[in-house]
Amino acid sequence: MQATRDFSHYVKDLGSGLSHMDLAVEGVSCAGCMSKIERGLSAIPDVTLARVNLTDRRIALEWKRGNLDPSRFIDRLAELGYKAYPFETVRAEAVEAENSRFLLRCLGVAAFATMNVMMLSVPVWSGNVSDMIPEQRDFFHWLSALIALPAAAYAGQPFFRSAFRALRSRNVNMDVPISIGVTLALAMSVVETFRHAEHAYFDAAIMLLTFLLVGRYLDQSMRLKTRAVAGNLAALKAETATKFAGDDEVSEVPVAAIHPGDIVLLRPGERCAVDGTVIEGRSEIDQSLITGETLYAPAEQGTAVYAGSLNISGTLRVRVSAASEGTVLAEITRLLDNALQARSRYVQLADRASRLYAPVVHATALLTMLGWVLAGATWHDAVITAIAVLIITCPCALGLAIPTVQTVASGAMFRAGVLLNSGDSIERLAEVDRIIFDKTGTLTLPELDVVNSASVPGDVFDLAGRLALASHHPVAAAVARASNAKSPLAGIVEEPGQGVRGFIDGEEVRLGRPSFCNADELAKEILSLDPEVSAVAFSRGRARYVFAVRQRLRPDAQAVVSALLARGIMVEILSGDREPAVQAAAQSLGISEWRAGVTAADKIARIEDLKQQGFKVMMIGDGLNDAPSLAAAHVSMSPISAAHLSQATADLVFLGKPLAPVVAAIDFSRKALHLMRQNLWLAVGYNLLAVPIAIVGFVTPLIAAVAMSGSSLLVMLNALRARRAARGRS
């Protein structure tokens, strides 16, 4: 029963006889790959467009509809040496992409307006001290107004909207003082131009918008990049299911195209992508991704299976109960909802700063006005001076202080193998003083590994590996992986539930259960040394060998734990697995605090308990049962192999086998928080210098322009230092 691949879910009809499909590709990194792929795909007849996007690692394909099967593209790319997966843009990413285009448009408008207004302002500034006649000055001011007013109305939208939203919910954010400052500056400039005054602030207002939009755009493009990577990873994980189209006819379809009531086939070694009930077949399933329990559970007719379970020995037919979206136990969903609500109470550093900042600035402006009136100035002069205070304090550097650091730091983390799901996670990560690890799949590698490879002769190991390639059993797969076997043996027979056997040079070779290979004695010996291993036996003629297969700790787990302890962070393990397994892991890592057999609700209770004691807890886990506790913790992290939901809930995701990215992320975030605070102080320091000048009424547009760009540049340059992590800082 060979499954056909069905890509129709991903193919878009462009009209006029053209079809379109997006692919996510692995391993594209340079110009060479780009032209190789584009040429390779364009050579297929009927292909009208093949374009690689190197930033997002994706390919856009268009072809004439007809007899071209989309799976040919995947095959062609495989021939060229690239793994590709059909890709569907998720809504969240499409929204981010649209936002980022809008911000770039605003930035373009504001930047061009600034350039042109500056071109008009510089002659006025120099003319004011030389021989410009008032009519010419007025004319230039009117021209500036003509450019600046519509440009500000368009480019200011992101700030005006956000300020309006905040005010409507009786809140203050950074955009409120920005909007007030810009609007007042423009209004006053128009009034002053009417009155033929010497100074107008069109240049300052539009330049302010430009600088702030740079900050916003950086922030947005960082988020977009993370989304794009996350989208690719989702595609690379290739969540497909084998669906019965007829009685004996199966086709491989994306999970999104599976509906409740469908029947899917689950072969040994496959991970279930849907929730459902077994209707036929008998097998064992590994539910460690869901419960953390590493012992296999039996599955037969009527057993409920959940997305993420791994089928071990037999073939199962599963009737889908809920697909794609609702694939979680109700309990986990409920816990998750509660936890997510609690999370949204965190107030970002930028908002905290603006809550302090806005009242102080507006009070200062008001006092300035009253002060000047009391000192005998006219109302007009007093208002002008007060507005000048508002313009000069408009949080230009403040608006850039945090997004620039976040962008630089997230780029650095990206290179260290950490992806950010949410921008403000950097701040929260920097405060962490306690880390809770899940064991299975987090401290240990998600895949099984052979632990006694040194005690088996190399040629035997190679042969066993080649034999193992014929089996789908995960334990056999571990042997095949460990031996780096590439070429399967011919004529191998699989005995369901027992193992595989065949002949080589007239001798029988077997791989499977110890009893299948007559190696019970050897297996007992190995099991008595370490009860956690799965023993898989290999026999050739009379010779017998037993491989010990188990989950192995990540290679650098111990180093990471001691690095964390050195940074003053306490570490503990909360696992759903059995006590001996957790205890062994805790001992070998030198972690004194651990709990075994905990449920999702227990994990949350423990986190809440630690929160009560004042700890800032980071949860690192991968299982479905970890998702609620990931959301409940102050900040959370998942390995890339984690269950879909956990990965979506976690603030950060780390790639690869080593655990080192955890330490790197903490170092980078601590450095970043330090720089964010430093930047805020720089911005405040600038205000301390500039505000007295404004209060006494000496602020000319020239001073405003120089001060604003100077402080913005300073803050941006300081942010670049976030590229290097603070090693050893605590």
Added chain:
Amino acid sequence: MEVLVILVPLALGLGLAGLLGFLWSLKSGQYDDLEGAAWRAIADDEPPSPDHPIS
């Protein structure tokens, strides 16, 4: 100062042209793949094949 009659509209026109150019480049997706664009500039041109003329 009669030169202003020419220079001012010229300056505004050039600024507007620049802005429109930017908006056009944005709309046609030239900022979608900044990394790839950097490499494409130095990639060798491929000879156009008869079936697939470079468009």
